[in-house]
Amino acid sequence: MNELISKDIKRNKTRMVKIKVEFLGGLDVIFNKERVHNLNVPKEDPVTMADLLDFIVETMIANKKDVEVFLENGTVRPGIITLINDTDWELEGELEYVLEDGDIISFTSTLHGG
């Protein structure tokens, strides 16, 4: 996939925002059981959290039935905690937050038993 993206760079001269995304609390099951993903998200305009959610759904969730485990009504499903650099995204503007290089975004499910 990295190759594809780098070809894409040459063609469109788009830039990337480099971030780390983590799926915790059991959420990794819908992401090939991989908790940590280093991502290069193509950017033309500033990349927001809303763009990141689209990117995750389009490129990272293999089984489309699993999308509803992650999203509901166009945003992260209630019961999943979203942190931007360890700060609750409620305090960072949620979907409007503009990603920067080096950001760490984590999604932690609280929906399973304790």
Next chain:
Amino acid sequence: MSSKSFVYVPPSEPVNNKNVKISQLCELCHARKAILKRPKNMQKVCKLCFFHVFETEIHNTIIDNNLFYRGERVAVGASGGKDSTVLAHMLKLLNERHDYGIDIVLLSVDEGIIGYRDDSLATVKRNQKQYGLPLEIVSFKELYNWTMDEIVACAGIRNSCTYCGVFRRQALDRGAEKLGINHVITGHNADDMAETVLMNILRGDVARLEKSTAIITKSKGSPIKRSKPFKYSYQKEIVLYAHYKKLDYFSTECTYAPEAFRGTAREFMKNLESVRPSCIIDIIHSGENLVLKKKDASQTKHGATGFVDGNRCEKCGYLSSNKKCKACILLEGLEANRATISIENDSSVDGAARVMRQLEHMSF
């Protein structure tokens, strides 16, 4: 796909430290950046202040309700999940900080669910080392001669939570009894409690409704009391606490389907919470203040509810409101259906649920 040994990987430490605006400061210390808005009161707090208030609130709950006495031995019901892992960590911390003088033991129940409980027990065993606490494991197999995998193979997947719930409750008591401990502490949190209140209202279960918000429960005649120090703690804050403290917990959904009714109630609560975060504590508050009309004397005399506290099961001697306890009734049903011929060393039912799950997800 054997259960690969699970290695704990802590969440990454953020590297992007940006300039903090005044509006982003913690409302308690006014010095550091706020990292969360507390759901119960919408207060914005930083990581260190969060640790302090969260720990202090639980300490206050323990003190206000006289949960422990000096010299008491307590068993923490430990599943390896987020709630019980934070509970074990928290009790050890508070016991040292505030000198409660209690003796803490971890008590786990092995239901016999391959691909789920074996992995979570591995987490408990790591916690045992991390916290330096003794651990006792009681298993369904040794207590009832049935594993959950065998029960599901025999009785089907639909009632799995009923069997598991009844047996687990009893297993915790029996484990405590074995250790000579009279106090079992569980990690039930505010979300669990609000969910239970809601379910009892929706089911019209009046008998349970009044009791469902008690922080300490004890059946008449039973030496074992149960308590819930996280009664007022939000699940979200428990998970965040575990995240920030980098506690090693196990998080995989049980391989068996969750009870549909509870699942729906939980989803409903989560949706309510996203609109009005205080609703969880509000539901508990309503539950606590709900006083039901006294029953007619004539009704109670005849035991209209059929509920007698302090009875013992005629078969196993365990506390039961009826002649036979629920576990024995379930076991009788199971025994009647157990295959009469068995293959030596047959392991075909081990992990049956996991196979079923995999089959469900297969498609052409």
